[in-house]
Amino acid sequence: MxxxxxxxxxxxxxxxxxxxxxxxxxxxxxxxxxDEFKEAMKDAEAGRLVDMETALFxxxxxxxx
Numbered sequence: 499m500x501x502x503x504x505x506x507x508x509x510x511x512x513x514x515x516x517x518x519x520x521x522x523x524x525x526x527x528x529x530x531x532x533d534e535f536k537e538a539m540k541d542a543e544a545g546r547l548v549d550m551e552t553a554l555f556x557x558x559x560x561x562x563x
Contacts, residue, residue: 508519528536541547 508516511519538547
């Protein structure tokens with residue numbers, strides 16, 4: 499089955515079923531998410547981010563200069 503055939507079948511589904519398919523794809527396939535975003539999310543989860551005000555207006559600690 500080609501991608502075009504899948505798209506045509508998807509578009510023929512009722513809205514509730516399209517939503518169900520979309521939810522499945524989003525939850526099970528992250529290939530559409532850029533790698534840089536995935537890396538940034540890992541940094542955020544590990545607490546390796548600072549807010550913009552701090553980054554712009556405060557002097558970084560010596561180990562980071």
